[in-house]
Amino acid sequence: xxxxxxxxxxxxxxLKGRNRDIFEETLMRSVKEVLRPFEQAKVRRSYGRMYVExxxxxxxxxxxxxxxVFGIISISPTKRVEATEEAIKEGxxxxxxxxxxxxxxxxxxTRRADKRFxxxxxxxxxxxxxxxxxxxxxxxxxxxxxxxxxxxxIRAEGTxxxxxxxxxxxxxxxxxxxxxxxxxSGGIDSPVAxxxxxxxxxxxxxxxxxxxxxxxxxxxxxxxxxxxxxxxWGGNIRLHVxxxxxxxxxxxxxxxxxxxxxxxxxxxMRIAQRIAGDNKALALATGESLGQVAxxxxxxxxxxTSVVNIPILRPLVSMDKVEIMNIARKIDTYxxxxxxxxxCCTIFTPKNPVTRPKPEQAARFERRLDVEALVDSxxxxxxxxxxxxxxxxAGAELF
Amino acid sequence: MIYLDNSATTKPYPEVVExxxxxxxxxxxxxxxxxxxxxxxxxxxxQARQIAAKALLVKPGEIYxxxxxxxxxxxxxxxxxxEYRGRGKHIITTQIEHPAVYDVxxxxxxxxxxVTYLPADADGRISVEDLKQAVRPDTxxxxxxxxxxxxxxxxxxxxxxxxxxxxxxxxxHVDAVQSFGKVPFLINxxxxxxxxxxxxxxxxxxxxxxxxxxxxxxxxxxxxGGGQEAGVRSGTENLAAxxxxxxxxxxxxxxxxxxxxxxxxxxxxLRKGIESIPGCIINTPAANTAPHILNFSVPxxxxxxxxxxxxxxxxxxxTRSACSSKLNEPSRVLxxxxxxxxxxxxxxxxxxxxxxxPEEMDQFVExxxxxxxxxxxxxxx
Numbered sequence: 001x002x003x004x005x006x007x008x009x010x011x012x013x014x015l016k017g018r019n020r021d022i023f024e025e026t027l028m029r030s031v032k033e034v035l036r037p038f039e040q041a042k043v044r045r046s047y048g049r050m051y052v053e054x055x056x057x058x059x060x061x062x063x064x065x066x067x068x069v070f071g072i073i074s075i076s077p078t079k080r081v082e083a084t085e086e087a088i089k090e091g092x093x094x095x096x097x098x099x100x101x102x103x104x105x106x107x108x109x110t111r112r113a114d115k116r117f118x119x120x121x122x123x124x125x126x127x128x129x130x131x132x133x134x135x136x137x138x139x140x141x142x143x144x145x146x147x148x149x150x151x152x153x154i155r156a157e158g159t160x161x162x163x164x165x166x167x168x169x170x171x172x173x174x175x176x177x178x179x180x181x182x183x184x185s186g187g188i189d190s191p192v193a194x195x196x197x198x199x200x201x202x203x204x205x206x207x208x209x210x211x212x213x214x215x216x217x218x219x220x221x222x223x224x225x226x227x228x229x230x231x232x233w234g235g236n237i238r239l240h241v242x243x244x245x246x247x248x249x250x251x252x253x254x255x256x257x258x259x260x261x262x263x264x265x266x267x268x269m270r271i272a273q274r275i276a277g278d279n280k281a282l283a284l285a286t287g288e289s290l291g292q293v294a295x296x297x298x299x300x301x302x303x304x305t306s307v308v309n310i311p312i313l314r315p316l317v318s319m320d321k322v323e324i325m326n327i328a329r330k331i332d333t334y335x336x337x338x339x340x341x342x343x344c345c346t347i348f349t350p351k352n353p354v355t356r357p358k359p360e361q362a363a364r365f366e367r368r369l370d371v372e373a374l375v376d377s378x379x380x381x382x383x384x385x386x387x388x389x390x391x392x393x394a395g396a397e398l399f
Numbered sequence: 400m401i402y403l404d405n406s407a408t409t410k411p412y413p414e415v416v417e418x419x420x421x422x423x424x425x426x427x428x429x430x431x432x433x434x435x436x437x438x439x440x441x442x443x444x445x446q447a448r449q450i451a452a453k454a455l456l457v458k459p460g461e462i463y464x465x466x467x468x469x470x471x472x473x474x475x476x477x478x479x480x481x482e483y484r485g486r487g488k489h490i491i492t493t494q495i496e497h498p499a500v501y502d503v504x505x506x507x508x509x510x511x512x513x514v515t516y517l518p519a520d521a522d523g524r525i526s527v528e529d530l531k532q533a534v535r536p537d538t539x540x541x542x543x544x545x546x547x548x549x550x551x552x553x554x555x556x557x558x559x560x561x562x563x564x565x566x567x568x569x570x571x572h573v574d575a576v577q578s579f580g581k582v583p584f585l586i587n588x589x590x591x592x593x594x595x596x597x598x599x600x601x602x603x604x605x606x607x608x609x610x611x612x613x614x615x616x617x618x619x620x621x622x623x624g625g626g627q628e629a630g631v632r633s634g635t636e637n638l639a640a641x642x643x644x645x646x647x648x649x650x651x652x653x654x655x656x657x658x659x660x661x662x663x664x665x666x667x668x669l670r671k672g673i674e675s676i677p678g679c680i681i682n683t684p685a686a687n688t689a690p691h692i693l694n695f696s697v698p699x700x701x702x703x704x705x706x707x708x709x710x711x712x713x714x715x716x717x718t719r720s721a722c723s724s725k726l727n728e729p730s731r732v733l734x735x736x737x738x739x740x741x742x743x744x745x746x747x748x749x750x751x752x753x754x755x756x757p758e759e760m761d762q763f764v765e766x767x768x769x770x771x772x773x774x775x776x777x778x779x780x
Contacts, residue, residue, distance in 0.1 A: 395425075
C-alpha cells in the first residue's frame with residue numbers, strides 16, 4: 001500500500017478558547033522542523049487535524065519522526081480518495097488487500113465530519129463492509145475484536161482511508177508553555193530532565209558550564225550531541241556555553257574543599273538566572289534527584305538556591321536512578337551520557353563534600369571572592385549555539 | 400577495456416576517491432587523540448558509522464570497522480570459536496564458502512575444532528535440511544555466505560536464521576561480502592549475529608570493511624592493542640577509507656533500485672546471448688541468484704585461454720574467485736555443485752558493476768561467440 005497522506009491527531013488538552021490557535025501553530029512548527037529532511041513532504045492543518053502530504057517521501061520514516069513530537073496523540077498513514085461511493089469502495093478494498101498477514105476479520109468505522117456527504121456514517125460503513133465481504137474471499141465481519149479496522153474519515157478537505165493508528169508521544173507541543181533554561185551537564189540526569197520539561201510543552205534553552213582546559217572539547221561536543229537528541233522531540237534548542245574556568249579556579253584558590261561543590265553550584269545558579277533573564281526564560285530546570293549525591297540533599301538544594309529567586313524545576317526530584325536510566329535509554333541519550341569525559345562537576349570532586357551545607361557558611365566563604373565581577377565576566381563571555389535537527393558536525397560535507 | 404570482474408573488485412566512485420583524499424588532507428587527526436584534530440576525526444568516524452548503521456538497519460554501536468571482508472570473517476569465526484570453546488567445539492559451514500571462511504575453518508580444525516562442511520546442490524545452494532541434521536549439542540557457530548562469489552547463488556539465510564532461533568547458544572555468522580547492495584538482507588529479522596562486508600565490492604576503497612556484531616554478543620578480539628572499536632578491533636582506524644566506504648554506501652543507497660534493475664538487465668542479456676552460443680553452458684542458476692554475477696563454461700577450452708582471448712578483444716573477466724585463481728585446479732566451489740571437472744576447469748565468471756552499460760553485454764556476447772568459434776579446433780574433445 002502506498003500511502004499519500006499522514007493524518008496527525010492531537011488532543012483536546014489546552015485547546016480551549018484562544019489557546020487553541022497557539023497550540024496548533026506551535027505543534028505545526030515542531031512538525032515542520034522534524035520533517036525538514038523530507039523535502040517533498042508538505043504539512044498543513046485543518047480544524048482539529050494536521051496532515052503531512054507525502055509527495056513520494058517515505059511514510060515509515062516520517063511516522064518514526066512524528067512519534068517523537070510532543071503534542072501528537074496518534075498518527076495514521078492514510079490514502080486519500082475522492083468523496084464518491086465508488087472511490088471509497090475501491091480504496092478500502094485495496095487497503096484491506098494490502099495487509100499482511102491477510103486479516104480474517106474486519107470492521108469498518110466511518111466518521112462523516114463533512115455532513116454534505118449524502119450518506120450517513122452508518123450507511124457508509126455498511127456499504128463498504130458489504131463491498132469488502134463480496135470481494136475478499138473468506139473474510140468475516142467482527143465488530144468487537146476485528147483483526148483489521150478500516151477507518152474512513154469523510155472531511156471537507158478530503159476523504160481519508162486508513163487502517164493503522166500509531167500512538168504519538170502525547171504531552172504538549174514544545175513552545176506551548178513558555179521557556180525554561182535547562183542546566184545541561186554531560187550526565188545521565190539532565191537530558192532526561194530536559195525531555196520531561198519538553199513533554200510539558202516548554203521551549204528549552206540549555207546552559208552548559210565549560211571549563212577548559214579541565215574539560216575538553218569532547219565533553220562540550222557530548223553536550224551538543226545530547227541537546228541534539230532532545231531536538232528530535234520538537235523545537236530547536238539554544239545552547240549557552242559559559243566559560244567557567246576562572247570561577248572554578250577562584251573558588252578552588254580561596255574556599256575550603258568541602259564547600260567547593262556547593263559554592264560552584266551557587267555560581268552556576270547565579271549565572272543561569274542572569275542568562276534566563278536575558279533570554280526571557282521564566283524558570284531553571286535541573287536534573288537533580290533528592291539524595292543522589294552530596295549536592296542533592298535538601299540542605300544543599302536550599303543553600304544552593306538561596307542565592308537566586310527564580311523558580312527551579314526539578315522534574316526528577318523523586319525518581320530513582322533506575323527510572324531515570326530507563327527514560328535515558330528510551331530517549332537515546334544514555335549511550336552518550338556514559339561516555340567518560342571530564343565535566344565541570346567531576347574535576348573538583350572533594351573527598352568529603354559537605355552534605356549539610358549552610359547558606360550563611362557558604363556566603364561567608366564567598367566573601368573572599370568578587371562574586372559580582374566573576375558572574376558578570378562569565379555571562380559576558382557566554383557563547384550561544386543553535387542546536388537544530390540538522391546541526392552540522394565536522395566532516396558533514398564529506399557525505 | 401570493458402571491465403566485467405566486479406565481484407573481484409570494483410572501481411571506486413569518483414566521489415569516493417574525492418572523500419578519501421579530502422579526509423587524508425583535512426581530517427588527519429587520530430580519532431583517539433584528545434585535541435581538536437582528534438575530535439574532528441572522531442566526528443567524521445561517528446558519521447560514517449551512523450551511515451553504515453542506517454544502511455544495515457542496526458545500531459551504530461553494532462558496527463565495527465575492519466580492514467575488509469577477510470578480517471571481518473576471521474574476526475567473526477575465530478572470535479566465536481575462542482570465546483565459546485568451553486561451550487563446544489563444533490562449527491557448521493559450507494563447501495562453497497570463500498577461502499576467508501573455508502580456510503579459517505580449516506585452520507580451526509588444526510586447533511582441535513570439529514567442522515561440518517554442508518554440501519551444495521547442482522545450483523550451488525545448500526539445504527536447510529542438511530543444516531538441521533548437522534546441528535549438535537556442541538555446535539557453537541554456523542557460518543554461511545549470503546551470495547556465492549563464483550556462481551551468484553543466493554543461500555537460504557532467512558530460513559537458516561529462523562531455524563537457529565531455537566538455539567540461542569549457536570552464533571550465526573553471514574558473509575555478506577557479495578550481497579551487500581545487490582541482494583537485500585534483514586539482519587535483525589533473520590536472526591543474524593555477525594555479518595561481514597567489504598567496501599571494495601561496492602565501489603568503495605579497498606582495505607576497509609565492516610563487521611556487524613549484535614549488541615550483547617561477546618567475541619574474542621583478533622587484534623589486541625589500543626582498544627579501538629570497543630576493543631573488538633584494536634588499531635588506529637583507517638579514517639580516510641572508512642569515510643570513503645560511508646560515501647560509497649550513501650551513493651549505493653541512492654542508486655539501489657536503479658542499480659538492481661540495471662544489473663539484472665545486463666546479466667539477463669548475457670545469459671540469453673551466451674545460451675545461444677553452441678558449446679557454452681550457463682552455470683549460474685536461473686532463480687534465486689544475485690543480479691550481478693553470471694558464471695558459464697565452455698567445456699574443452701581451458702578457462703585461462705578463454706580469458707586471455709577475451710582480454711585481447713577488450714573484455715576483462717575472471718576464472719573464479721580472484722583470490723584463488725592462480726591455482727591450476729578446478730574450483731572447489733564449482734566441484735561442490737557436482738559439475739564435471741572439465742566444465743569446472745573451463746568456467747568463466749562475469750560480474751557487472753555500476754560502470755557497465757547494457758550494450759557492452761551484447762558486444763561481449765558477440766566477442767565470445769567469435770572466440771569460441773576460433774578456439775573450437777583446439778578444443779581437446
